[in-house]
Amino acid sequence: MAKVLIIAGDYVEDYELMVPFQALQMVGHSVDVICPDKQTGEAVRTAIHDFEGDQTYSEKPGHNFILNASFADTDASQYDALLIPGGRAPEYLRLNATVIEMVKHFHSSNKPIAAVCHGAQLLAAADVIRERRVSAYPACAPEVTLAGGLYADIEVTSAVTDGNLVTAPAWPAHPAWLAQFNQLLANI
Numbered sequence: 001m002a003k004v005l006i007i008a009g010d011y012v013e014d015y016e017l018m019v020p021f022q023a024l025q026m027v028g029h030s031v032d033v034i035c036p037d038k039q040t041g042e043a044v045r046t047a048i049h050d051f052e053g054d055q056t057y058s059e060k061p062g063h064n065f066i067l068n069a070s071f072a073d074t075d076a077s078q079y080d081a082l083l084i085p086g087g088r089a090p091e092y093l094r095l096n097a098t099v100i101e102m103v104k105h106f107h108s109s110n111k112p113i114a115a116v117c118h119g120a121q122l123l124a125a126a127d128v129i130r131e132r133r134v135s136a137y138p139a140c141a142p143e144v145t146l147a148g149g150l151y152a153d154i155e156v157t158s159a160v161t162d163g164n165l166v167t168a169p170a171w172p173a174h175p176a177w178l179a180q181f182n183q184l185l186a187n188i
Helices: 014-026 089-093 097-108 117-125 138-146 171-186
Strands: 004-007 030-036 045-049 056-067 081-084 113-116 160-162 165-168
Touching: 004 014, 004 097, 014 030, 014 045, 014 056, 045 113, 081 097, 081 117, 081 171, 089 171, 097 113, 097 117, 113 117, 113 171, 117 138, 117 165, 160 171, 165 171
Parallel strands: 004 030, 004 081, 081 113, 113 165
Antiparallel strands: 045 056, 160 165
């Protein structure tokens, strides 16, 4: 089974962190979750984004997620795959040079990468989506396009795989997104 790294931060989307963390472990993968400047046992705050008929999603407090690995001790080369949840965290995580280098490592090593919702902001900042078909929350479509990606405007319950990259617009796509990512992990 694969060893998967998840990069999170405060106000990561709750479902987009917790569901993949648990589901990937359920099928036998090893999953570590890290956050810059935080150690094993510390928490990140999460937010729940919901679609309630407004012009954009609403945001509610989520759970405190306890990290099971330390950012400072993480060596990306020791992992088989990367998962990037959405929420507000990618907005500021993309400013961290070490996070960007980690994303670039997975890309240049052709290791599986899964990103959902605003996770595409990290992919765009790392310049790893040029000429790749990428889905994301629709508000991130301009960033995908400006980074040279081909924005995939798909149903909120769908996901798209382009080579080693699996992306989806938001947490309602978890069944499709995680199944496609797990398929890539099975080929490791």
